[in-house]
Amino acid sequence: MSQSKPSAELEVKAIQERLVNALSDHTQQPFYCSGKLKVTSNDLILYYGEEEKASRIDLSGPNENQVKALADACTKASFGMNQQDILDETYRKAGKIDNNHFALNFNPVATGLLERVRGELLGLQFEVPNIRAELYKLNVYGPGSFFKSHVDTPRGKEMFGSLVVVLPTSHEGGALHLRHSGKAFVYDSARELSSKAEGPSIGYAAFYSDVEHEVMEVTSGYRITLTYNLYFDRTNPRPQTPIRDETVSSILSELLSQPTFVPKGGLVGFGLTHKYPISTPARERLRPLLDCLKGADAALLAVLRHHGFDPLLYAVYDIEDAVVISETVLNLQNINMSYDDNPVEEALNGGGLLIERDDSEYQESKKVHPVKWIMPTKRINVLDTFYLAYGNDASIEHVYGDIALIFRVGKPGARMDTAQGEEEGGEDEDGDEEEEDAMSY
Numbered sequence: 001m002s003q004s005k006p007s008a009e010l011e012v013k014a015i016q017e018r019l020v021n022a023l024s025d026h027t028q029q030p031f032y033c034s035g036k037l038k039v040t041s042n043d044l045i046l047y048y049g050e051e052e053k054a055s056r057i058d059l060s061g062p063n064e065n066q067v068k069a070l071a072d073a074c075t076k077a078s079f080g081m082n083q084q085d086i087l088d089e090t091y092r093k094a095g096k097i098d099n100n101h102f103a104l105n106f107n108p109v110a111t112g113l114l115e116r117v118r119g120e121l122l123g124l125q126f127e128v129p130n131i132r133a134e135l136y137k138l139n140v141y142g143p144g145s146f147f148k149s150h151v152d153t154p155r156g157k158e159m160f161g162s163l164v165v166v167l168p169t170s171h172e173g174g175a176l177h178l179r180h181s182g183k184a185f186v187y188d189s190a191r192e193l194s195s196k197a198e199g200p201s202i203g204y205a206a207f208y209s210d211v212e213h214e215v216m217e218v219t220s221g222y223r224i225t226l227t228y229n230l231y232f233d234r235t236n237p238r239p240q241t242p243i244r245d246e247t248v249s250s251i252l253s254e255l256l257s258q259p260t261f262v263p264k265g266g267l268v269g270f271g272l273t274h275k276y277p278i279s280t281p282a283r284e285r286l287r288p289l290l291d292c293l294k295g296a297d298a299a300l301l302a303v304l305r306h307h308g309f310d311p312l313l314y315a316v317y318d319i320e321d322a323v324v325i326s327e328t329v330l331n332l333q334n335i336n337m338s339y340d341d342n343p344v345e346e347a348l349n350g351g352g353l354l355i356e357r358d359d360s361e362y363q364e365s366k367k368v369h370p371v372k373w374i375m376p377t378k379r380i381n382v383l384d385t386f387y388l389a390y391g392n393d394a395s396i397e398h399v400y401g402d403i404a405l406i407f408r409v410g411k412p413g414a415r416m417d418t419a420q421g422e423e424e425g426g427e428d429e430d431g432d433e434e435e436e437d438a439m440s441y
């Protein structure tokens, strides 16, 4: 039965690796879905205009003059940069009509498109939440139009993605390039819609909000799109008993049964696969985002809860020689970096918990609460805190941040006994109270 220490450690490492691989199977789950949907000509009648008298165009077979008139009725589309609305045709060249100035019969619920996106994008292996789509804009990409690489500006915590509907007007070019976690996909709407043999169809692509995307230049014709923001729908609650992932679950059990895995009890952390919208200004609690996790992250949460753990979301900050985690977003911009200030202390006073410090004095004083990382998180640099460079619209409400799911385990054999769990650093009588505060919900 007894294992020598090095081989026990190797075994723990191997189990951890298997756990990461099982979770990355979920990451293989597509970050997008796309396709073609048959519609009726009635779905494609568009009315638009800002004045009393609206124009009408049948997008299932418009003539050139009609499309040109629609393009002329558009205003220039802007994009968000550093929380400002910017008009810059070297970055985005396209026309737009805001959703109060047009009406189209097409309905993503009635046509079954939303249900299709829900199944294809959110997957069927585990809890699939209800979703709703909010019409955002109509865009016209004429010859020479494009939209360079960006991520869409999140509008609220429940927003998890975007849906682009491409209407069946002839065009060439204008392919949508999608990139996420080192993977790329191209949705070529021109090709998707080139065959009109089966009657009118629309093309669609839906993707998670943290997916970088780009519309290549339209070389001829007009690419006309509707964009929708996709939200989790809280008014229709998610199922109470999430379907958990058996493989991830059994590897986690195996890991927790290893006596050399977090032998004194302590914190265990997983960096998340997706990015999530974080409210600004700071001090926003991250906990409500637990209901909005996507893909592999949602699968992980379901498994941890099934095991009886109650993980929380933390922002992870690199500050000087320390790493601090916080359950609220820290207002790091207010932390003055001048030499007589102590930014680490300030972060800790602001509710942070110290998890690493390259200072032996600290290690000895047991103020460090180490996290055993199963999946490392992308660390946030103190100077560029949660920050959005390019979006599709300016927003001061939400920006994207990297966060981690962290939970406490007890000693081997008593993993759920977290109240008596000691830090890896050793016994800590008075430190416990302080740490309970920081970890309290």
Ligand SMILES: O=C(O)CCC(=O)C(=O)O
Binding pocket: 139, 147, 152, 164, 176, 213, 214, 215, 225, 227, 392
């Ligand atoms: O038209 C598309 O395919 C994407 C448009 C887009 O990225 C946006 O409007 O933010």
Ligand SMILES: [Fe+2]
Binding pocket: 150, 151, 152, 162, 213, 392
């Ligand atoms: Fe976009």
